[in-house]
Amino acid sequence: MSKVLNKNDFELKLRDMGRMYHIHHPFHIRMYQGECSKEEIQGWVANRFYYQTAIPIKDAAIMSNNPPLEDRRKWIDRIIDHDSVGGGIEAWLELGEAVGLKKEDLLSHKFVLPAVKFAVDAYVNFAKQSPWKEAAMSSLTEMFAPQIHQQRLDTWPKNYPWIEQKGLRYFQKRLSEARRDVQHGLSLTLEEFNTLQLQERACEILQFKLDILWTICDALYLAYELKRPPYFNIKDCHAQRKITSN
Numbered sequence: 001m002s003k004v005l006n007k008n009d010f011e012l013k014l015r016d017m018g019r020m021y022h023i024h025h026p027f028h029i030r031m032y033q034g035e036c037s038k039e040e041i042q043g044w045v046a047n048r049f050y051y052q053t054a055i056p057i058k059d060a061a062i063m064s065n066n067p068p069l070e071d072r073r074k075w076i077d078r079i080i081d082h083d084s085v086g087g088g089i090e091a092w093l094e095l096g097e098a099v100g101l102k103k104e105d106l107l108s109h110k111f112v113l114p115a116v117k118f119a120v121d122a123y124v125n126f127a128k129q130s131p132w133k134e135a136a137m138s139s140l141t142e143m144f145a146p147q148i149h150q151q152r153l154d155t156w157p158k159n160y161p162w163i164e165q166k167g168l169r170y171f172q173k174r175l176s177e178a179r180r181d182v183q184h185g186l187s188l189t190l191e192e193f194n195t196l197q198l199q200e201r202a203c204e205i206l207q208f209k210l211d212i213l214w215t216i217c218d219a220l221y222l223a224y225e226l227k228r229p230p231y232f233n234i235k236d237c238h239a240q241r242k243i244t245s246n
């Protein structure tokens, strides 16, 4: 960028970064085209659960960095969306059951690949260590999330009829929640990141978050599509993270 953008152009610039959203990753493309095996879907659900559990922790870290009361009130809603009774974490556990994974296996994170763990932990650490406005705006990949949730709702019942329908509640639930979160996150970003330097910083942060999501998919692709999980070539060493549920 060579000069500070007005709000409209800055929003367009941020939205344009959706070209790098993980919806375009080969793993996600295969998933929505119905080409994933049961093991791949299970692997994705088990690994993504690590991201799910991290989100409210990340949001609590943002709260701990002392945003103003108005923003805290809105941020509390995000934590409730995930951690309340019947909330996102429970809905994801239902998804786990619907794809044939045991609840205790999800909760133990025993199938989580190291690269997924490192990527997700980087997100939580960023939220802990950064000024709250920077951490808040890093959630803006959610601008692109309703499309990916809708895509799953539209294609999974046809492509993966073995998945119990009740497991899809999570995606339905996120459609409206993500839109509300984005309204808040985006208006805050457009208002506060109002110099050239700050706008460049905001783009860097959004790129960091896109990198996290893409890296998660890279790890899944390597482990489940190319069948090269960590230590795959070393005798008896990768069995511990192999998906074993039915």
Ligand SMILES: O=C(O)c1cc(C(=O)O)c2c(n1)C(=O)C(=O)c1cc(C(=O)O)[nH]c1-2
Pocket (backbone or CB within 6 Å): 055, 138, 139, 140, 141, 142, 143, 144, 145, 148, 149, 174, 213
């Ligand atoms: O399924 C997806 O592809 C996807 C992506 C993202 C995202 O873009 O970070 C989120 C979610 N789902 C999601 O369900 C969710 O609750 C969520 C919260 C956040 C965040 O950064 O605060 N991202 C996402």
